[in-house]
Amino acid sequence: MAPSNWRTYLVTQASLSAGRSTAEIAREAIAGGVDAIQLREKDTDARTRYELGRELREMTADAGVDLVVNDRLDIAQAIDADGVHVGQSDLPVAVARDLLGPDAIVGCSTSTVAEARQAEADGADYLGVGSVYGTTSKRVAEHKDGIGPERVAEITDAVSIPVVGIGGITDDNAGPVADAGAIGVAVISEITAADDPQAATQALSAALEAPTQSPSNTEGQP
Amino acid sequence: MAPSNWRTYLVTQASLSAGRSTAEIAREAIAGGVDAIQLREKDTDARTRYELGRELREMTADAGVDLVVNDRLDIAQAIDADGVHVGQSDLPVAVARDLLGPDAIVGCSTSTVAEARQAEADGADYLGVGSVYGTTSKRVAEHKDGIGPERVAEITDAVSIPVVGIGGITDDNAGPVADAGAIGVAVISEITAADDPQAATQALSAALEAPTQSPSNTEGQP
Numbered sequence: 001m002a003p004s005n006w007r008t009y010l011v012t013q014a015s016l017s018a019g020r021s022t023a024e025i026a027r028e029a030i031a032g033g034v035d036a037i038q039l040r041e042k043d044t045d046a047r048t049r050y051e052l053g054r055e056l057r058e059m060t061a062d063a064g065v066d067l068v069v070n071d072r073l074d075i076a077q078a079i080d081a082d083g084v085h086v087g088q089s090d091l092p093v094a095v096a097r098d099l100l101g102p103d104a105i106v107g108c109s110t111s112t113v114a115e116a117r118q119a120e121a122d123g124a125d126y127l128g129v130g131s132v133y134g135t136t137s138k139r140v141a142e143h144k145d146g147i148g149p150e151r152v153a154e155i156t157d158a159v160s161i162p163v164v165g166i167g168g169i170t171d172d173n174a175g176p177v178a179d180a181g182a183i184g185v186a187v188i189s190e191i192t193a194a195d196d197p198q199a200a201t202q203a204l205s206a207a208l209e210a211p212t213q214s215p216s217n218t219e220g221q222p
Numbered sequence: 223m224a225p226s227n228w229r230t231y232l233v234t235q236a237s238l239s240a241g242r243s244t245a246e247i248a249r250e251a252i253a254g255g256v257d258a259i260q261l262r263e264k265d266t267d268a269r270t271r272y273e274l275g276r277e278l279r280e281m282t283a284d285a286g287v288d289l290v291v292n293d294r295l296d297i298a299q300a301i302d303a304d305g306v307h308v309g310q311s312d313l314p315v316a317v318a319r320d321l322l323g324p325d326a327i328v329g330c331s332t333s334t335v336a337e338a339r340q341a342e343a344d345g346a347d348y349l350g351v352g353s354v355y356g357t358t359s360k361r362v363a364e365h366k367d368g369i370g371p372e373r374v375a376e377i378t379d380a381v382s383i384p385v386v387g388i389g390g391i392t393d394d395n396a397g398p399v400a401d402a403g404a405i406g407v408a409v410i411s412e413i414t415a416a417d418d419p420q421a422a423t424q425a426l427s428a429a430l431e432a433p434t435q436s437p438s439n440t441e442g443q444p
Binding site: 048 | 267268269270272273293294295296297299300310312313314317323
């Protein structure tokens with residue numbers, strides 16, 4: 001698979017999983033049809049991430065799901081991940097591309113058009129754009145702490161690489177992110193904290209497929 | 223240079239430098255004849271460590287001083303460091319050796335004979351052994367929080383790769399570490415927090431060269 005085919009994307013964070021292991025959450029997300037998983041786990045040491053990464057690599061490879069590692073190029077190499085996801089405070093995109101080669105997936109977190117253009121110019125394969133709604137909002141209208149779908153649209157207009165929206169996205173508010181030109185959505189809590197992570201993944205996927213019930217869509221209907 | 227030639231070894235930590243930059247401390251340590259520098263800076267993000275690492279690489283290369291990076295193999299690769307130093311919670315020594323190749327320096331933190339033997343078997347080039355005296359003690363007799371020179375001697379007897387002592391080492395207590403078979407000593411505070419880091423480096427080096435004034439040495443004198 002390639003980023004251009006991603007719809008649902010799980011970013012792992014053990015601290016939000018209500019006691020379940022990250023591997024367990026990942027397994028359920030895979031059963032629910034997730035397209036990509038990012039090994040994040042910012043609070044754990046490298047050895048723990050490496051061991052977890054090996055476990056995720058085995059299950060994602062079997063399922064044909066892409067696996068990228070947040071920040072650490074070395075862990076990505078060590079577990080034979082498909083690539084990395086770097087933020088603005090991590091190693092530069094150009095360095096990641098240089099060290100990992102042309103076949104690795106290199107993604108970058110951006111929140112402005114300028115950052116997005118720079119990441120594309122430096123060789124990023126996709127962008128994680130956000131925080132779209134902030135991280136706790138449940139309603140589209142409450143994105144005062146996020147950049148909102150409008151900014152996502154500005155960014156998707158400005159670059160030609162795939163964009164994944166991230167930040168406070170749920171099955172209720174995913175539609176406008178897709179309408180803004182994002183090819184998919186990345187979530188932590190929506191899957192990780194769900195009672196049923198498999199069902200949550202499926203609901204997110206369904207929300208992206210459904211036509212958005214906006215006035216402009218319904219106006220022209222008979 | 224190779225680890226077998228190291229005597230004084232600076233581990234960087236900006237938070238202990240009394241407002242001076244890590245590059246400034248490193249420059250003074252180099253002027254004082256330091257043999258190796260480890261880019262540590264655990265509290266900073268990857269981008270900052272990368273930028274600092276590039277600066278340290280330039281000055282260490284000019285001076286013929288070895289540069290290793292703590293924990294992050296990717297930053298070591300990105301700045302063309304001589305190698306890495308990994309702890310028991312970092313990527314395994316065998317993974318570092320595999321990813322960085324046979325020419326890279328791979329060091330490992332160990333505090334027991336078992337860990338030391340494992341690291342040697344996995345391909346480590348040298349060991350950082352400690353904490354010898356704990357981290358704040360100023361006297362040899364006060365190493366109740368450290369493993370002490372006795373354990374250093376047990377480890378140097380058990381392996382054939384070079385051992386560098388670390389943890390609470392000063393010019394006052396470095397002698398017994400060398401007597402225990404360590405080829406050198408690694409310090410953070412002793413150089414970083416010193417009023418004159420260059421002089422502190424020289425004093426440490428001198429302490430390693432001086433014969434230890436132990437009873438067994440003086441007894442035989444006329």
